Amino acid sequence: MRTPTPTIVLFRQDLRLADHPALWAGVQRGPVLPVFIHNPLDEHGAAWRWWHDQSLTAFSAALAERGLPLILRRGDTLATVGDLIAQSGARAVFWNRRYDPSGMAQDRILKAALLADGVEACSFPGHLLAEPWELLRDDRPYRVFTPFWKAFLARVRVVEPLPIPDHMQASLSVPSSENLDTWAWQPRKPDWSAGLAAAWEPGENGAWQRLHGFLENGLYCYDSARNEPARHCVSRLSPHLAHGELSPRQIWQQVQELASRYPQLAANADAFLRELVWREFSWHLLYHFPDLPHTPLRPEFARFPWREDRGALGAWQQGRTGYPMIDAGMRELWQTGWMHNRVRMIVASFLVKDLQIHWQQGAAWFWDTLVDADLANNSVSWQWVAGCGADAAPYFRIFNPVLQSRKFDPHGVYLRHWLPELGSLDDTHIHDPTNAGGEVLARVGITLGRDYPRPMVNHVIAREAALQAFAQLKK
Template sequence: MTSIVLFRNDLRLDDHPALAHAAALGPVLPVFLSDPQDERGAAYQWWQRQSLRVLAQRLGERGLPLVCRRGETLALVSELVQESGATAVYWNRRYAAPQREIDGQLKEMLRVRGITAESFPGDILIEPWKVLRDGQPYKVFSPFWKRLIRDMVVDAPWDIPNQIQASEKVPPSEDPNDWNWEPRRPDWASPFLAYWQPGELGAAARLAEFLESRLADYASGRDYPAAEKVSRLSPHLAHGEISPRRLWQRVQAHVEAQPEQRRAADKFLQELGWREFSWHLLYHFPQLPHTPLRPEFADFPWQEDERLLGAWQRGQTGYPLVDAGMRELWQTGYLHNRVRMIVGSFLVKDLLLPWQAGEAWFWDTLLDADPANNSASWQWVAGCGTDAAPYFRIFNPYLQAEKFDADAQYQRRWLPELATLDAATLYSSDSGRWRDKGVVLGRDYLAPLVDHQLARDRALEAFATLKKQP
């Protein structure tokens, strides 16, 4: 009576409802299944390979081998059922339309063959069809969040089963090393290990450190990229190494013991709520990753300029805060949330390049790339989402630097060529001031790609055309 448990983007043992359910019934065959049409960007796949090693080790400590297969989902599961003699297949639900369609077909195929097929709540707090207003999805975050915290109860997380019986029949496993998820020529990803500990144990350590040392200052410090007051849990959440239910429970328990941190905790949970809202939007509006949710943006006069896009991607815009952010992303696979908004605003408003180009770059370079948060956040920055920033909100990179990196610690960290400059120079557009400090723009550091004020005026004119459409 073996049950196959599918692991996809939920690489953990704790609060894994499908695993807990199967373990209570009898022998379990853990299977990591990677369908190429579900796979994400290069940085994400690199992390997933590291996390798989940890998952295999943790299962091995409990006497369970992890069978890894890569290919088309229905065909592979059909083969695995036949090879193992499994009578049931369990998995945690996924919420993007392509994955829902695949899993729906899988459930139908298995049931036709007389195989039990059941899915369980996945890696969100509340399933999207449960948070509606008059039968319709929410389109604005604030009322969505108020409704969730007022009326909804987050399910208690599942503990790791005390005992898990292994399947007697274990089909052969592919070697994930053969899937080429770890770049070698060149190896641009191994430096990430200096900043991260992929895997379920790394997620637990990151959470413990955040609660102990950073949560108290989160509300006041989260906007300052050099302050290191954020959780940096997003890659672990994106790979399912920790569940949002467990995270919710741990934070609530922490503030029960330390109630003076309630304000900071509420702010952190609200950011977890934005992730939740993003999945809500993706579930109800499956066009989110590629189509503006505000239809008037379909004909927006975006530019197509590979030179400008390449300069932005490489952190060579001539705006120190923007360049620092893009270089942090390239070197670490991560970008502070405040800086994500700044570099996003610069791309779509200063350069007038389409938000989809930024979304695609983040998809490939972010370790925490996820189809919901990435899409919703880019639409928010561009002003074309359902809960979007006003079109006239255009970040001035110099003012943002002065406000959120006043001592230039963040900018100097990622721009070593400017490490000797004082902060006031770095958030100044006065080329004469730079020259007085020994840096000639266009020679020692890139001259700005665009004049911010002129670019702002151009963006406002472009956004104004939206109003003129019938």
């Protein structure tokens, strides 16, 4: 009797056992050999690498509990897969599809080469609720979210997630694996990751705990309070989605089931699922416009006179702008690798409109510091704020950081958490210490320029300058 040949299952940003179509199909075929290849072409930021290191460790342990090793390799994907085929005798390679330009190009080359060598090569949908080419209007991609959302609701049927496969059989021939510690994805000295470790539990188990916690304690206020950064009314699931520890189908199903049991949650569930479909929209745009990370979708913005100012960029990155809401958000990002979505919009608007610094520099900082760094969301959202992307915010929409702070953090709870040096100010003055007056500041022992920076720009003047620069693009 012939020994069944193993199927290599490639894992990338899908580090989970449940609802993994490629793993499911591989198990049905016979023995499986789980593999993770770190290709230098797939570089990510430091915070993303920290998370993925933790997630790979958790995923390897989950596989080991089921008698399967996780093979870790570095190098070119095609060459590495060829070596693994030779070492294991595998005659099939399965993976879940990627939709970023580099990943798709690599996978096209891989599939063509494998099929030419007589090796079965299959890719599966596992990253999105719908394939990017499935939702088109008159054979053209959507560029505005609301019609995309309506088309999604009318035409997409989200299929039921797959369970963890039963009786996973390991390959009899197991190639050697590299040691994850040698990849140096964890920070050395100085170790800046303590805040990340305190805030998150990477891995599939941590993802499910986060989802259940949101469904029990956060979904009920999502529609009314999701813009308030001090409230626990957002899911914080984005890192788990970015690393594939949960699939969007799993989240969709859990939210729908809860809303069906508790109809009073319907408005909150709809608002949350709409945000999940925004993620779909971002990947839809990146698939159809692969230059989005580098090129404005509205070509006239290529002429915008962006400023080069390393000092101003550094102050923004360090949370030293003199605007409390901006500084609180940037400090939250540095310490936890995450930032509340409303605050992301405010700090992004400040960079590209008050400081007139190129949105790509902001996107690059987010790419390096966010644990949920996602090429589609990062590119589309920065272009949205800058006014140069699809369904973009109008160029004249310039967030006032003080008014935004007062509106969404009226009692300064979020500000006091991240800016303890301002904690003694009352709810009125904490949003704008500059206008508190010398008597108020002296009473609480705060000296601007020493204990907290003065505003680096006057928002009213900066807004007018931005409007003038944007108006030139219309000529």
